[in-house]
Amino acid sequence: MFVDIAKIYIKAGDGGNGRVSFRREKYVPDGGPDGGDGGRGGSIVAIADDGIRTLMDYRYKTKYNGEAGGDGGKKNMTGKASEDLLIKVPVGTIIRDAETGKVLADLKTKNEKVVLAKGGRGGRGNTHFKTATRQAPTFAEKGTSGVERNIVMELKLLADVGLLGYPNVGKSTFLAATTKAQPKIANYHFTTLQPNLGVVEAIKGKSFVIADIPGLIEGAKDGVGLGHDFLRHVERTRLLVHVVDISGIEGRDPIEDFKTINKEVFGYSERLSTRKQIVAANKIDLLFDREVLTHFTATLEAEGYEVYPISAATGEGVETLLSRMTTLLDEIPHEALVDESDYLVEELDFTDKSEINYFMDEGVYCVEGEYLERLMYSTNMDDIESLRRFQNVLKNKGVFDHLREMGIEDGDTVRILSFEFEFYD
Template identity: 75%
Template structure:
């Protein structure tokens, strides 16, 4: 099964927590703090695998979670960092963050890799919090959480040339005649149910990849037929070969077909209107009135298109067409598929205040957030030094000032997760 779009959830591993520990040896029964640091969690990394052709694997597994780092140990022993989680994807995969719609990566080269979700860092053990006035800290840091996000994967094939045209105009026959590809060929619409790739060498030493894009009919950009499923594969191509049935044996006008297909392609992505396009007037061997071809050629030549009379079945005119396409590929620049503004830019917020959430639950003032969670976790509520550090951190983070702006008064209740206390200025 050819699958070219998928949606999955990824979660980087959380960092391990720091350890609260003290040296307890024969000759140092009251030794200092020796709690080790927590290990880093595993990141989620996408890697291009040249052996993959579709996104089918993601149809059956939709959640990828990296391992967390180990907690710190005694005797200043740091916890083990977790291995990164590697996700293999085919060449040409574009990965987006669902929430923002921004592009995380456009993976075009074999072996290319990118971090999709960064791991949480390990928390510091209590050895780091010893001071001349606090020689036995009874608290440590909690590791930070790994990034979690829902992402979409979209495969846009890496082809130099795309074949356009109505079903049954001979695109698959053309591909089979010019490459080693073996597409299914039959005399009915939508014989081709997935994009087919082939390699063409019209001029010795120069080759290019060509893709047969199936399912294009009028209304394709709105999802009629198979259009929306496969129009995305046209976007990476540099040159388009528009195949029309010049014989008209199915009762359709070749010029009208040409205009309708272009309207669908350009309507899907306006950038494609600027793509270099040549026209292959196919099935010349079935055309008895050559004047019909000359009329068609004049119409398109007047619009700036090059037209080549061919017969994919007999090979007539095919070499000339392919030689011209090879020449065009030498002159056409590769256009960036994605604008710089479309890329996701991960910002690291070093401000504790922006990480804190405030809300009311009846008459209780509630304070939450990742920073507050880590701070509370690293606080020993039975130790006066640890509590003093906790209160000072809240003050420095602007929590008390924000609560005052909300109208809190002495004696009002404040809840931080499951901890409740009365506020006194």
């Protein structure tokens, strides 16, 4: 089963907690603090694997969690750092943040890696909080949480040439005749239900990849049939070869077919409207009236298209077409599919997120923020030294000044996360 889009949830591992510990050695009855730091949590990393062809595995398992870092130990022992969790995806996969739609990774080469969610930083042990006036700190830091997010993975096949056209115009036959690919071929519509890839070497030493995009129908750009599922694979190609059934044996007008398919392709992506496109007038071996080919060629050449009459079944004209494709690919530069502005910009290193939010809730002054959450977790409310540090940090951060500006008075209740206390100036 060919699956080219999947949505999963990822959660990097939390950092390990710092340790509260004191030296307990013989002849040292009142040793100082020796609590170690917590270890780093495992990150979630995507890696491009050329042995994988679809995203099918991610249809069945949709949640991935990194391993938490180890807690700090005695004797200043740092907790174990967890290994990163690797998510293997096919080469050509674009990964986006589901909430913002911004790009996290565009994996175009084998073994390319990108961190999708950073593991949490380990908390500091109580050794770090020893000062000249605080010789025995009884608190340590909690590790930070690992990043979590929902992501959408979208496979866009890496091919130099994309074959376009209505169903049953001979694209699969052309691919089979020119490459070692073995697509399913039969004389009925929608034989190809998934993109097929093949490698062509028309000129010795110069090869390129062709993608047989399943036959499109009117309304494909709006998702009719399997439109969106197929059109996404055209975006990475540098050259489009539009295959048309010139024989008319099914009673269709080749010019109208050509215009209809282009309308769908260009309507799906504005980027594709500027892509170089040449035309393969296929099935000339079944053509009874050569005037049809003459009229078709004249009409499209007047619009700036190159037309190559071929028969994929007999091989007539195929070598000429392949040589032209090779020449054009030498001239057409590789284009980045994702613009720099499409990427999600975020800090790679964890820094203190010091933003503090203030609001009223039924007469209670509420104070919230990630920095305060970590401060609370590293505070021992039963220890006077730890509480004194907690108050000094709030004072230095300007929390008390801000509460005064909000109109707080002695005896009013302040809530920091789930902890409530009465305010006295």
